[in-house]
Amino acid sequence: MIRTVIEGLGHYLPPRVVTNEELAQSMNTSDEWIVQRTGIRERRYVEDGVGASDLALPAAQKALEQAGLAPTDLDLIIFATLSPDVCFPGSACFLQARLGCRPIAALDIRTQCSGFLYGLQIADAFLRTGTYRHVLLVGAEVHSTGLDFSDRGRDVTVLFGDGAGAVVLGAREGAGLPSDSGVLCVRVCADGTGAKELWCVAPTSARMPRLTHKMLEDGLHFPQMNGRLVFRWATEKMPEAAQQVLDEMGMTANDVRWFVPHQANLRINELVARKLGIPDERCWNNIERYGNTTAATIPIGLSELAESGKLQRGDLLLLAAFGSGFTWGSALIRY
Numbered sequence: 001m002i003r004t005v006i007e008g009l010g011h012y013l014p015p016r017v018v019t020n021e022e023l024a025q026s027m028n029t030s031d032e033w034i035v036q037r038t039g040i041r042e043r044r045y046v047e048d049g050v051g052a053s054d055l056a057l058p059a060a061q062k063a064l065e066q067a068g069l070a071p072t073d074l075d076l077i078i079f080a081t082l083s084p085d086v087c088f089p090g091s092a093c094f095l096q097a098r099l100g101c102r103p104i105a106a107l108d109i110r111t112q113c114s115g116f117l118y119g120l121q122i123a124d125a126f127l128r129t130g131t132y133r134h135v136l137l138v139g140a141e142v143h144s145t146g147l148d149f150s151d152r153g154r155d156v157t158v159l160f161g162d163g164a165g166a167v168v169l170g171a172r173e174g175a176g177l178p179s180d181s182g183v184l185c186v187r188v189c190a191d192g193t194g195a196k197e198l199w200c201v202a203p204t205s206a207r208m209p210r211l212t213h214k215m216l217e218d219g220l221h222f223p224q225m226n227g228r229l230v231f232r233w234a235t236e237k238m239p240e241a242a243q244q245v246l247d248e249m250g251m252t253a254n255d256v257r258w259f260v261p262h263q264a265n266l267r268i269n270e271l272v273a274r275k276l277g278i279p280d281e282r283c284w285n286n287i288e289r290y291g292n293t294t295a296a297t298i299p300i301g302l303s304e305l306a307e308s309g310k311l312q313r314g315d316l317l318l319l320a321a322f323g324s325g326f327t328w329g330s331a332l333i334r335y
């Protein structure tokens with residue numbers, strides 16, 4: 001059977017580091033509160049004029065270089081983001097033009113923190129059926145231009161950062177066994193009844209005009225979150241989803257070399273890892289340095305792991321995410 005394999009990984013973080021102390025200068029928060037509640041110490045912000053596709057480009061170029069492929073070898077770009085460059089067209093089109101790989105298919109997906117896993121499932125389906133041979137899957141976010149830096153937004157603003165991660169996926173013959181290289185199992189879910197628990201209301205197609213001065217005054221263009229509810233769901237759904245893919249493949253947490261969870265809150269990840277019985281030293285967290293980069297967290301984590309030499313070919317990776325939608329999912333990949 002055909003398996004989807006990771007051919008190359010890359011990531012890019014904008015150079016500007018924003019510490020908790022810097023945020024505390026514009027809103028009523030503190031380094032102590034942010035570190036205790038979330039584990040975040042700093043995040044990266046773009047300079048003015050830099051959009052999601054600008055962050056994606058260097059990440060994609062690194063992933064292609066590692067794969068030993070040219071942009072023209074790609075058949076499809078999947079761009080996962082909740083912060084596209086513009087309302088339309090999708091950021092995948094901007095990235096395709098910058099990479100110079102016309103006229104391959106360019107697809108944006110908007111499944112927030114689960115974007116990488118949804119993209120992985122889409123890519124896996126195309127590769128395993130032979131529709132495409134090489135797919136570039138990118139997660140890239142610019143949050144900093146859409147956050148409320150007043151006291152009103154402090155609960156959300158301290159959590160997010162900008163960044164991009166990319167993976168080049170290809171197809172390889174496997175034996176249909178858990179020992180195969182590549183994507184062994186990927187599952188994604190949603191529960192839209194939670195859509196308004198973590199969302200951004202404006203601009204909205206339901207109102208004319210889509211964005212009014214009143215909406216801006218009310219801060220409806222900023223994300224709003226029921227933090228406690230999201231926390232509860234995340235700590236329930238992430239372990240449940242992770243356990244599901246392990247069970248489906250007849251594996252246990254002991255088989256997992258690296259657990260790479262979405263980075264929303266260090267406390268969430270510690271709880272999830274504990275529920276799964278995965279020790280801290282096999283759980284990859286970088287939220288301390290980057291905050292929550294939404295669709296980019298998992299590919300950044302994978303790329304960092306590979307770059308550090310801690311991820312070896314043959315290692316079993318367990319991925320899990322939960323976020324706005326609500327959406328969530330998990331995957332098992334042999335690197």
Ligand code: ACO
Nearest residue numbers: 029033037112113154155158227228230231264265323324
């Ligand atoms: N600094 C200081 N105090 C703050 C801040 C801040 N930045 N933010 C909130 N507070 C205050 C609150 O006002 C509240 O004060 P009160 O008790 O006087 O009312 C107090 O701190 C406690 O607030 P809680 O919301 O109960 O704090 P909690 O311990 O739940 O932590 C947090 C908040 C960190 C947001 C947590 O709920 C969380 O991580 N939730 C999940 C986030 C998440 O997973 N998001 C999903 C991914 S994002 C995506 O998909 C786009």
